[in-house]
Amino acid sequence: MLVKIVTFFLIGIAILAMFGRLKFPGQKKILSAKCAKCGRYRLGRGPCACGHVRKDD
Numbered sequence: 424m425l426v427k428i429v430t431f432f433l434i435g436i437a438i439l440a441m442f443g444r445l446k447f448p449g450q451k452k453i454l455s456a457k458c459a460k461c462g463r464y465r466l467g468r469g470p471c472a473c474g475h476v477r478k479d480d
């Protein structure tokens with residue numbers, strides 16, 4: 424019984440850690456990766472497909 428409780432506790436912590444990792448740095452990255460001109464998501468640090476180059480990079 425105690426082993427089950429410990430296992431569930433560890434699984435819960437692992438899930439919380441995963442959500443924390445996915446939510447906080449992920450959202451910031453996605454928001455900052457949006458092009459200021461066309462609003463599309465950019466991949467990488469290069470200029471957008473529309474030709475807009477970010478100045479705050």
Ligand SMILES: [Zn+2]
Pocket residue numbers: 458459460461462463471472473474475
């Ligand atoms: Zn663009």
